[in-house]
Structures are given as C-alpha cells and as structure tokens.
Amino acid sequence: MALPGDILFASISDLSKRLRAKEFSCAELTIAYCDRLENIGAAHNALARPLRESAIKKAKDVDDDLSRNRTRGLLQGIPYGAKDLLAVKDQPTTWGSKIFAAQVFTEDAQVIKKLDKAGAILAAKLSMVELAGGVGYRSAGASLTGPALNPWDRTRWAGGSSSGSGVATAAGLVAFALGSETSGSIITPAAYCGVTGFRPSYGLVSRRGAMSLAWTLDKIGPLCRSAEDCGIVLQAIAGSDPEDPGSARRGFTFAPQFDRKLSDFTVGYAPADFENVTADARPALAEALDAVKKLGVRIKEIKIPDFPYSALIQTIIGAEAAAIFEDLIRDGRVDQLADRHQAASLKAALDIPSLAYLKAMRIRAMAQQAMREIFYSGVDLILTPSRGEAAGPVADALGSARPAPWIPAGNLAGIPAISLPCGFAGNLPVGISFLGRAFFDNHVIAIGRAFQQTTDWHRRRPPVKA
DSSP states (O other), X not given: OOOOGGGGGOOHHHHHHHHHTTSSOHHHHXXXXXXXXXXXXXXXXXXXXXXXXXXXXXXXXXXXXXXXXXXXXXXXXXXXXXXXXXXXXXXXXXXXXXXXXXXXXXXXXXXXXXXXXXXXXEEEEEOOOGGGGTTOXXXXXXXXXXXXEETTEEEEEOOSSSHHHHHHHHTTSSSEXXXXXXXXXXXXXXXXXXXXXXXXXXXXXXXXXXXXXXXXXXXXXXXXXXXXXXXXXHHHHBSOOTXXXXXXXXXXXXXXXXXXXXXXXXXXXOHHHHHSSOTTTHHHHHHHHHHHHTTTOEEEEOOOOOOOHHHHHHHHHHHHHHHHTHHHHHTSGGGGSSOHHHHHHHHHXXXXXXXXXXXXXXXXXXXXXXXXXXXXXXXXXXXXXXXXXXXXXXXXXXXXXXXXXXXXXXXXXXXXXXXXEEEEETTEEEEEEEEXXXXXXXHHXXXXXXXXXXXXXXXXXXXXXX
C-alpha cells in the first residue's frame, strides 16, 4: 500500500491516531519513511546509516501490539531519526568523521533507550558535521557524508551541526529527529530548514551514550513538525540520569491543558535584534513580531546584557573539547578531519591556558546572573530571530553569517529555546526563537504552540520529490 505524501508530513498525534484507527499499518508507515530516507535522504547527504531491517522488525511488533489493543502512548509506532553522535547498539556511530567510521558501541544512548521504551521506531542515523563542529569549521562539507543540502534549495546549506536531522524532518523522511546543541546546532538547522527545533534546559535530557564536545554545554533535543510534537518527544526523553554528571535530576511532563493564559506572559525583545538581519529576511521577521504581539501577551523592550558571549563560548568549548579529544589531537589523527580550519583550531585549543578557561567560566557565571535578572524583571520569555539570515550557498565558506548573540548567550545560561518557522526570505525559510528561564521548558513550548495556532508556516513543505 502506497501512502499519500501528506501522511509523511503529519504530526505525531495525527500519525498515532491513524495507526490506532488502522488506516495503515506501522510497517507500511515505516517502509514509506525508509524509502524516502534512502532516496531523498541520500541525495541530500542527510543519511548516515539506514536501519531498515531493525525498523521494520519493530514496526511489525508494534502492529501486533496494536492488534491486541496494547498501547503505550503517542510515540508508539512513530518512525524517527537520530543524529549520528548518539550510540545505537551494534551499529557504527561515526560522529560524522571518517576517523570513527568503524566505531561501534555495545549499548544504546539513554535517549534511544527511552524512545524505544515509548514504542518509537528508529529508522536511521542522520548525518552531522564532523565532531559536532568543534572547535570551529569553515566548510559545509566538514562531514563524512558531505555537505547537507537544504531541501528548499539544494544549492544551499542545511545548517550545522545537526544538519541531517534538519533535512530529514523538513523533507518528510522521518516523523521527527533528535539533534544536539552546544551552541546553535539545533536552532540553526531548524531555522534554515523550516522546522521546529527545541533546545531543552541544560541537564534536562541525559547525554549518556552521546559524543561529548563540551561537558558543561552539550544538550540533546528534538527537531519536529511543531511545538506540540516537541513537547511530546521531550516528555519521553527527559528525566534524571545518575550516570550523566550534568543531569539536573528533573523530569518533564507535557500537559498543554494546564498552560498559562497568554495574557499572563510578558515577552521581552530587543528591537535591534530585528534590525540586524539581512534585508530579505526583515519582512518575515517583522511580520512574525506583529503576530506575537497579536497573541495577547504583554510586550516589553529589553537589551541583551553586555558580555562577550561568542568569545566566552569559544574559549569554553575549545578548552573542554581539547580535553575530550586530547588523544586524537596528540596522535595526529586530527589531521584527517575534512576541514583544515577545524583541525588547526583543535590543535590550538590544547594551548588554551587554564587561567583563560577559569576566567571564561567566572565571566560566564556573571552572564548567567545577568540573564536571570532579565527574568526577575518580570519577563517570562525572550523573543529574537533564530538567525539573522536564511541558509547560505553550500559552496561558500562559513563564518559570514549575521551574529546571533542569543544563541551563545542562551547556551551559556543553559536555558531552553524553541525555533519556529515564521516565513521566507525568497524561497528559503527563516525562523524566530523564544527563550525561557531554566526548567520552564513548558512555557517555551506553550508560546510556540500558541504562535503556530495562529500561523501556518510550520505546515509548509519543501519541493522535494521521492
């Protein structure tokens, strides 16, 4: 049975409802996604490894359970993809690099285990920028699978480092995907590919079984069709893990029926953020700002606290990544990285003085306090463009994008953020982001849901054909 194309772009709750109504089987749904992964995904350099055989086997088990009315929740039978820094038992986990092409782990990452328990079906491992982009790269091709091509325009980049996750979600290759963020690696591909990406509060989701880039910054989160889907996935993957030293020992329950009234929210924004964007992106972002104002929330002008966020996060990532990858650097394997700038940056990171790292961490604590003071001042959420531009040409050297200061600021503070599609610059998507205080992830998802209930940008589909 061939499934209509719109099915593959349906929400998690809609797919779940249709599976239970037996409009199609889980096996049929999984095969359809696997076909697109191996066709469209490969053509866009988004596929790291297909998992067709194991996915179909699990799908048949789900069909058997559903035939016996054994239900587990909304994620039961929903195919998804995972960024290739997440370990999958007995499958290669390459971290996007030829250096680790043969690397195999004997245990699933914690988030993979949690989704398996929820009944979700892992259909593929998805491409990523080599070593999650640490400590700086200049080429979209810095990946074992080549440059991830944007499904809206294959001459453009999909964003890093969760590039395959952005492509796969946008092009209907999976129902949702997992990515990771140290400084922008969920928000950027979500914005460039026109999907909804959620960066959870630091410590809310276990990183056990994931590649480490920077211990005090790494986070795992979903890229989905909508804010609501992000809430569904986050509930499944969040929670305490004593084996992750960064675990906040907290859980998350997605309960939209208990959302606060929109009139109770105060949204802060800096007008300069909406001016320091490319000319072609400005109309869509201005329209998005107007749409937020019409939600009934209170609006308050703010300024981002004055700290050298980019320099801080570069120093911290550099020092922590150099410690993590010290053997790789010292034994010379670092020279096998696809991006020479990244290799040189990792080598240089070994020489970051401990004094510089400690000073950066001290100033980081001051920046965190300054961010907290924004929320103490009566602001519940912060609104900003996700990026100041749409996706750039694949062939161009990276590093010329507009500054997006709330990305390093939010990551240094460990606070949640959601990127929402809000229009187009030409034929390329642009996005806006809401940030919230730490562990108020539910507020961030709630405002995202409200925005998407009054706009339809998240329902737009790229012009890809199977």
